[in-house]
Amino acid sequence: MSNMCIRPTPEELENFGTPDFTIYNAGQFPCNRYTHYMxxxxxxxxxLQRKEMVILGTQYAGEMKxxxxxxxxxxxxxxxxLSVHSGCNMGKDGDVALFFGLSGTGKTTLSTxxxxxxIGDDEHCWSDNGxxxxxxxxxxxxxxxxxxxxxxIWNAIKFGTVLENVxxxxxxxxxxxxxxxxxxxxxxxxxxxxxxxxxxPCVGPHAKNVILLACDAFGVLPPVSKxxxxxxxxxxxxxxxxxxxxxxxxxxxxxxxxxxxxxAAFIMLHPTRYAAMLAERMRRHGAxxxxxxxxxxxxxxxxxxxMKLSYTRKIIDAIHNGSLLNAKYEETxxxxxxxxxxxxxxxxxxLHPENTWSDAQAYKETLxxxxxxxxxxxxxxxxxxxxxxxRLTQEILEAGPL
Numbered sequence: 001m002s003n004m005c006i007r008p009t010p011e012e013l014e015n016f017g018t019p020d021f022t023i024y025n026a027g028q029f030p031c032n033r034y035t036h037y038m039x040x041x042x043x044x045x046x047x048l049q050r051k052e053m054v055i056l057g058t059q060y061a062g063e064m065k066x067x068x069x070x071x072x073x074x075x076x077x078x079x080x081x082l083s084v085h086s087g088c089n090m091g092k093d094g095d096v097a098l099f100f101g102l103s104g105t106g107k108t109t110l111s112t113x114x115x116x117x118x119i120g121d122d123e124h125c126w127s128d129n130g131x132x133x134x135x136x137x138x139x140x141x142x143x144x145x146x147x148x149x150x151x152x153i154w155n156a157i158k159f160g161t162v163l164e165n166v167x168x169x170x171x172x173x174x175x176x177x178x179x180x181x182x183x184x185x186x187x188x189x190x191x192x193x194x195x196x197x198x199x200x201p202c203v204g205p206h207a208k209n210v211i212l213l214a215c216d217a218f219g220v221l222p223p224v225s226k227x228x229x230x231x232x233x234x235x236x237x238x239x240x241x242x243x244x245x246x247x248x249x250x251x252x253x254x255x256x257x258x259x260x261x262x263x264a265a266f267i268m269l270h271p272t273r274y275a276a277m278l279a280e281r282m283r284r285h286g287a288x289x290x291x292x293x294x295x296x297x298x299x300x301x302x303x304x305x306x307m308k309l310s311y312t313r314k315i316i317d318a319i320h321n322g323s324l325l326n327a328k329y330e331e332t333x334x335x336x337x338x339x340x341x342x343x344x345x346x347x348x349x350x351l352h353p354e355n356t357w358s359d360a361q362a363y364k365e366t367l368x369x370x371x372x373x374x375x376x377x378x379x380x381x382x383x384x385x386x387x388x389x390x391r392l393t394q395e396i397l398e399a400g401p402l
Contacts, residue, residue, distance in 0.1 A: 003162060003189045004065050006136035021071065023064055024054045031056035046070060061164055062187065065139060066266055069123050072134055074268035081127040082277040085263030087111025088119040088131055090204045091320055096131055098124070100262040101213030102241040106294045108140055109309070110213070110316055112152050117199035120192065126207065126281055133202030138195065142166065142188045145177040156194035163188055206285040209319050210278070211292055212262075217242035217254030219296035219304045220367040222353050223346070224315045225337035226329060229282060230399035232289030233275040236261060237381055237396065238374060244301050254301045256370065258377040272384045276392060290319055291337065298356035300366060314345035334371050335401045371401035 001023075008016065030041035042057035044067055053067045069085070076083040087099035087107045096119070101107035108121050120133035121140065140153045142163070147154040157163070164187040167179035177186070192198045212235050214221060227235065239259040258264075260271035267274060282289065294312050298304035318324040327340035332352075339351055349355045357363040382397055 001061075001064055003137040003160070003191050004135055004139060005068075006133075007191075021051045021053070021068070023067065024052065025064060027055050027057065027059040027063075029056055048074060060185075061162075061189070062139060065123075065135070069134065069263075070266045070268060072123070072125070073263075073266050073274075076125055077269060077273060077277065081125050082274065082281060083134070084124050084126060084274075084278070085122065085261065085266060086124055087121045088124050088133070088204070088207075089113055089116040090119055090199060091116050094205055095208040095320065096204045096206065097209040097211055097320060098126075098131070098207045099211050099213060100236065100239075101294075102215075102239065102257070102259055102262055103141075105213035105215045105241050106309075106312065107213055108138075108153075109150070110211075110294075110312065112150075112195070113316075114152065114197065116320070117197055117204075118192070118195050119199050119202050119204050126278075130203060130205045131207055132204075133192070135192070136202075137189060137191045140188045140190075141186065142177055143180065143184055143186050145188075152195055152197075153188065155196075156190045157188050158190075158194065161188055161190040161194065206281070207287050208285075210282060210287050210289045211316070211319065212236060212290065213241075213292050213294055215241045216293045216295035216370075217244055217301040218256070218366050218370045219298065219300045219357070220353055220363065220370055221291065221293040221295070221335070222332065222337060222339045223293050223297065223307060223311065223351060224319075224324070224343065225291045225332070225339050226324070227289035227291055227338070228399065229279050229289065230395045231291075231336075232282065233272075233279050233396045234378075234399040235289075235291055236278060237271045237275050238377060238400075239264065240374065240377075242295060242301075256373045256377075260381070270381075270384050272381060272393065272396070275396070288319075288325065290324075292316070297350055297353060299358070299362075304356070311346045311350070315343055317345075318343050333402075334367050336399075374401050 031043040033041050044055050044063050046053045055063050072083045089111050090096045099107050099111045111121055112118055121138045123134040125132050165182045166175050166186045167181055168175040237260055239262040241257055242254045243257050261267050261274050294307055296304040297307050324340055327342055329338040329340055331338055342348060354363050378400055
């Protein structure tokens with residue numbers, strides 16, 4: 001937590017006073033599964049009145065970081081500040097981008113850009129003064145970590161970094177990053193100063209671009225599309241990505257997963273509250289919303305291919321430099337997404353996903369299947385009202401697929 005929290009100066013520590021919040025981490029001690037409502041031997045409990053968190057039955061250090069993030073999701077909106085689960089970086093000209101995305105969508109990879117300043121990889125606030133990191137460090141996944149693929153993260157692992165759940169040679173101390181015997185969720189925790197192009201202090205002006213990342217294993221979402229404000233709210237609340245199912249009976253089938261605001265486990269208020277705050281800031285500061293598919297093209301998982309990272313990076317570059325705003329756009333059926341006609345460095349035919357499928361009927365059926373999953377998931381949010389009327393909720397609903 002010394003790495004992950006914002007570190008006070010020696011002068012600030014002298015006058016620190018009483019801590020605002022206390023974490024009791026007894027991770028080696030299991031909770032009582034016979035307690036009412038307890039379903040396992042693991043429990044993470046937050047008491048906002050007592051300002052305490054108790055961790056039982058799990059030694060995963062990420063519970064502390066995410067527990068404090070949950071507290072921020074409660075406190076910040078009450079102060080008129082939006083708390084977001086996103087990566088954030090800034091260009092040389094001061095243009096800030098937020099990257100939302102669930103695990104495996106490329107949030108950390110795409111926000112850690114050697115040509116841009118890193119503000120943070122995971123947790124931020126957007127206030128009237130701009131964007132700021134909640135944390136003082138990074139908590140990067142390091143399964144299959146390789147120097148040539150992720151040089152910044154590789155080089156950040158030095159004295160002061162904490163490695164979690166990794167396997168290493170006890171004699172040579174060499175780490176085997178490919179070893180999954182403990183868990184897939186191996187981590188490296190280091191102060192943000194270990195990233196050479198980190199922006200210190202980790203603050204920036206208002207966001208210019210809001211990028212929603214989805215790893216669509218169904219292969220029907222376009223590589224990039226420009227969103228209206230209601231569409232940004234709809235896809236932000238949906239928090240979609242797709243998981244790849246196992247090879248049960250030899251059948252491969254993508255599984256859609258939705259996590260409201262790209263962090264349902266941490267949010268304390270209704271998702272529409274956060275979406276409305278995001279839209280209000282985007283409207284006020286002229287930010288543009290984008291949906292970027294880092295998943296499959298040319299068919300669903302098992303048939304098509306994963307989108308090339310080099311193409312996705314070109315798309316992100318075009319968003320950053322503003323050239324994508326000058327493209328001509330065409331609306332797609334069903335999801336009503338705006339697809340650009342040209343992105344420098346990306347083959348134009350892949351921008352429309354139907355062009356990459358050999359079976360047009362299969363594409364249409366898969367597209368409608370995914371749209372139905374979106375609509376079913378959104379039933380959870382359609383009855384929530386903001387203000388005296390239902391206008392905002394209706395606006396968001398109409399931005400979803402037909």
